[in-house]
Amino acid sequence: MKSVVTTVVTAADAAGRMPSASDLESVQGSIQRASARLEAAEKLAAGFDAVVKEAGDACFAKYPYLKQAGEAGDNQGKVDKCYRDIGHYMRLINYCLVVGGTGPLDEWGIAGAREVYRTLNIPTAPYVAAFAQARERGCSPRDMSPQALAEYNSLLSYVIESLS
């Protein structure tokens, strides 16, 4: 699982050396930003259902054709699965905020997602609309502190990049 600490340890292990002063410095650097990340993770977990619902609503509002017959959201079950997927991505963002790296998103969300969506004939643009809405909607200091919001938004951008 990729995070600052595991990256440092992997590099040190490959060279067969003890953690050096610069390794400890980089861990310290990530720790310093950790309180903002944990704040964002905590706030996201607290408002999780509302965030997912709003993001999902945004994608069907922007692409109403999805609910027409023969499209990716033509029955309630498929619509629910869309919300569920957005929830999965949001949950992985919550993990990434805690871990301090993109490891959980990379390993459990993004790897293979493109192939799966192509096989199932699901457009990715609506997901982008959903996460773009979530990125727009976050507001500091109403939702979280500016630094926490920046961390949260950068992960949303990461998901959007991977789906575009």
Next chain:
Amino acid sequence: MLDAFSRAAVSADAKTACIGANEIASLKQYIAKANTRLDAVNAITSNANCIVSDAVAGMICENTGLIQAGGNCYPNRRMAACLRDGEIILRYIAYALLAGDASVLDDRCLNGLKETYIALGVPLTSQARAVAIMKASSLAHINETNTETQMAESNQMLQQRYNKMGTVKGDCSMVSAEAASYFDRVISALS
């Protein structure tokens, strides 16, 4: 390989749940104690050579048969292998202490270690004893209770390496207990 944070992610993923306030509270403790932890890792890495050679010297003092002909540390080649192994084990313990999780120690060091030693004919009790001495001296370095006389008294070489880290004193009971648990993990994996 996991650290304290990714361990939380993996166990939350198993339940398909968000990492909530409870888990985050315990991670905040890791962050609050992060400087202590980094000082502890530094105390081990800065004194690694001393810790390892003191432990191997102590192990041999207690069982001098090891360096007599036919002993497991007899030619210099095997003594060198012993010192090298001590350093490797200490290195993985330092990694685990830095990560706050034992997975790197388990996966990359302890998995199959006992079987390897049995196959090579390395006496496990001696190795475990060396690790126990490394534990004692590492904890002394972390807590800065190390003194000159605690080093092998007859050994001038080791006494010259006496080193007080001089970090600001604080409560490092949690970190030193965690470090002790990693040493104990190695000892129980060997026995």
